[in-house]
Amino acid sequence: MDEHRLATLIDQYLLGTISPDDRSQLEKLILSDPAVRTLVRESEAAFKVLQHEKNRRLKEKLRGLDKDELMRQGFFSKRIGLLTILLLVGIAGLYVLAGYYTHESIALRNIETNPSRDNNAAYAAEDVAAWATAKNAFLARDFDSAIQHYITLSEHSESSWANDAKWNILLAQLAIEGPTPNWKMSLDTFTKSAPEPLRSKALKLSGLLDSFIYRLFQKQLRDKFSSLKPRLI
Amino acid sequence: MNHLHCHIFLRDDDYLREIRAGGSRAETAISCLYLKHRKRTYSYLRTLISKHGEFNGFPDDLVHDSFIIMIEKIQQDTAVVRSLAGYWIGIGKMLFLNQLKKDKRIVLVGDVVEKYGYEVEFQHSLVQDHEENEKMEAAFLKLGPRCREILMLWINQYTMLEIAGMMHLSNVSMARKIKYECFKKLKEIVNSGNISGV
Numbered sequence: 001m002d003e004h005r006l007a008t009l010i011d012q013y014l015l016g017t018i019s020p021d022d023r024s025q026l027e028k029l030i031l032s033d034p035a036v037r038t039l040v041r042e043s044e045a046a047f048k049v050l051q052h053e054k055n056r057r058l059k060e061k062l063r064g065l066d067k068d069e070l071m072r073q074g075f076f077s078k079r080i081g082l083l084t085i086l087l088l089v090g091i092a093g094l095y096v097l098a099g100y101y102t103h104e105s106i107a108l109r110n111i112e113t114n115p116s117r118d119n120n121a122a123y124a125a126e127d128v129a130a131w132a133t134a135k136n137a138f139l140a141r142d143f144d145s146a147i148q149h150y151i152t153l154s155e156h157s158e159s160s161w162a163n164d165a166k167w168n169i170l171l172a173q174l175a176i177e178g179p180t181p182n183w184k185m186s187l188d189t190f191t192k193s194a195p196e197p198l199r200s201k202a203l204k205l206s207g208l209l210d211s212f213i214y215r216l217f218q219k220q221l222r223d224k225f226s227s228l229k230p231r232l233i
Numbered sequence: 234m235n236h237l238h239c240h241i242f243l244r245d246d247d248y249l250r251e252i253r254a255g256g257s258r259a260e261t262a263i264s265c266l267y268l269k270h271r272k273r274t275y276s277y278l279r280t281l282i283s284k285h286g287e288f289n290g291f292p293d294d295l296v297h298d299s300f301i302i303m304i305e306k307i308q309q310d311t312a313v314v315r316s317l318a319g320y321w322i323g324i325g326k327m328l329f330l331n332q333l334k335k336d337k338r339i340v341l342v343g344d345v346v347e348k349y350g351y352e353v354e355f356q357h358s359l360v361q362d363h364e365e366n367e368k369m370e371a372a373f374l375k376l377g378p379r380c381r382e383i384l385m386l387w388i389n390q391y392t393m394l395e396i397a398g399m400m401h402l403s404n405v406s407m408a409r410k411i412k413y414e415c416f417k418k419l420k421e422i423v424n425s426g427n428i429s430g431v
Contacts, residue, residue: 007413015390016309046420050388052369055301057385058263062297065267 001029010040014047101217104141107175110205111138112164112198127156134168143172159195166190167198178218179209239265245317252307255390263304270318271296278325290332299325308390372422380415387412 001009009026012018018026029036099105113135134149150172153165170190173183184206191202208214243265251262278299279292303321307314314320373381379400386396397408 015388017390042420042424043416045423046416047388049369049372049419049423050384051305052366053373053381054385054388055305056370058301058304059297061264062267062300063293065264066271066293069268069271 006036006039010043013040014043097213098217101214103178103218104175106205106208107143107171108139108141110167110171110201111135112167113139127153127161131161134165138168138172141175143175147172163194163198167194167202184209239268241269243269245314248317249307249314252304253310255308256392256395259308259390266317267300270321273318274299274321274325277322278329281326281329285329285333287336288329288333290329295325295329299328302328368426372419372426375422376415376419379411380418383408383412384415384419387416 006029009018009022012022013026026036026040030040031037130149130153134146134153137143137149138146147169150165150169154162154169156162156165167190170183170187173186177183179187187202187206191199191206194202239261248262248266251258252266253259274296275292278295282288282290282292282295299321302324303317306324376384383396383400386399391399393405393408393412396402396412397405400408400411402408402411
């Protein structure tokens with residue numbers, strides 16, 4: 001067998017691509033010819049070095065793939081974490097805004113707690129006490145009771161007291177029933193006759209109740225959530 | 234040429250075909266196969282290791298070594314494979330048990346959790362002869378970069394035509410000649426360096 005053919009057979013033998021016929025031919029040669037036997041043994045030893053290097057490189061490649069996978073997983077878990085935080089912040093923001101635009105909250109933000117812009121001493125002690133009772137009932141969210149107390153004060157001879165009491169009654173009604181058509185008419189009437197700064201406050205309140213953000217939180221989201229809530233529960 | 238891309242719906246037969254084809258097709262298939270089953274294999278072998286606190290190897294080594302052995306067996310066409318994932322895990326488990334036996338930490342392992350059908354005995358081991366490895370690495374490094382490159386391409390079963398193209402050689406005969414010379418040189422280095430044969 002010529003040298004080239006023998007080298008090809010040994011290569012195929014080492015790579016495992018040798019055909020069965022060629023293998024048996026080579027094996028016969030190995031047994032019969034010591035020179036071929038030595039050549040094959042030397043080739044196998046050299047091939048082992050190459051195989052070791054090949055495996056070393058493959059192992060490095062596998063480590064690289066592991067590293068990439070870990071980075072990819074880390075990237076996704078970071079993104080999921082960030083999205084979760086954003087979602088929670090969004091839900092918390094919606095919750096706060098929804099609370100901010102409730103009728104009770106609007107009423108409590110706009111209440112006139114201190115009617116006497118002059119000196120308290122100028123008014124009767126029982127009037128001051130009645131105002132304090134009404135205010136406390138309002139702040140305690142007992143709006144029905146607050147209305148009862150403010151009705152008495154709305155007949156007060158001092159117009160500033162009377163107007164403040166009427167304003168607070170409107171707010172208490174808003175907190176109880178929301179902006180009904182009758183309530184809106186009452187607010188319009190009040191706005192026309194009220195002095196400053198109550199007039200400005202009334203206009204501002206009217207503007208708020210017509211605003212998109214109020215409608216969004218009070219009407220749309222509340223209605224949708226109301227229909228969703230039983231299903232969630 | 235039927236190039237393989239990392240597609241999740243590829244079957245084991247596709248991987249076997251590509252890996253046995255050698256060259257760049259095999260390289261792609263090997264990476265894809267590793268990525269496809271690595272999570273499952275890691276999970277299984279970690280569980281196995283956690284049940285044997287006396288084992289002081291690393292799951293990474295176990296996973297990598299068993300994968301390399303599997304690829305070798307596939308390329309040598311000696312394996313009858315029903316499931317590549319099972320085959321990989323089976324080899325990993327045998328490596329693990331061989332290691333435990335070698336360390337004489339156990340006499341008998343009875344808690345085989347899952348049978349994959351590949352629990353055949355073989356002589357591979359996690360523990361390698363570092364001195365021998367160093368000698369082999371040193372022998373390889375004695376070759377020039379060009380020889381190293383051509384021999385690596387050859388052992389990865391690139392065709393001479395591909396090798397000629399990748400190494401910007403004039404023709405296939407030139408590639409074959411350079412490979413022959415380089416392999417001859419390596420044989421001389423190995424002989425002179427007294428590296429044990431197979």
